[in-house]
Amino acid sequence: MDELQRRYDESLFRGRLVKRTVQIVDHDTETRWPTVTAAARHDTPVRSTMSIQLFVGDLELRTLNLCSDTAGNLGRTTEYLAEDLATHAAIALLAARRGQQFHSALAGRDVIGQEKGILMERSDIGAAQAFLLATRLSQDQNMPPAEVAEKLVQSEHPPRR
DSSP: OHHHHHHTTOOTTTTOSSOOEEEESOTTTOOSSHHHHHHHHHHSSOOEEEEEEEEETTEEEEEEEEEESSTTOOOHHHHHHHHHHHHHHHHHHHHHHHHHHHHHHHHHHHHHHHHHHHHHHHHTOOHHHHHHHHHHHHHHHTSOHHHHHHHHHHHHSOOOO
């Protein structure tokens, strides 16, 4: 369903500020998203859909989509269970995202440290001066510091094949 919503630019949640769960009981009779439901009927066996936005606080992460090949098959009990599952999925996604950000920050810090070392050795300067030079290079090239550092490190020490 996500792919169909993207392909036809017809989000089930567009314009919905409060509702975090949207249900299409029967794709044959649904009128709110005519292009997506027609494509779902044509391309898939899906006849009923429940979509739940995954949130942690005000941060929207993704959408949990439940699909059935039977119209009207996703009732209240399914919705309650899916909302519980969505809460756990949102927390897991947030934890994974934070883990990726942490590892990315460590990698960026590491390459910036390597850049400082190269600049210190090349220019015979101290760490504080190398940091200022790296900052100026980033500003002059209008690039993030880690990207400038990566370019310098790669040019100085290309990866072995």
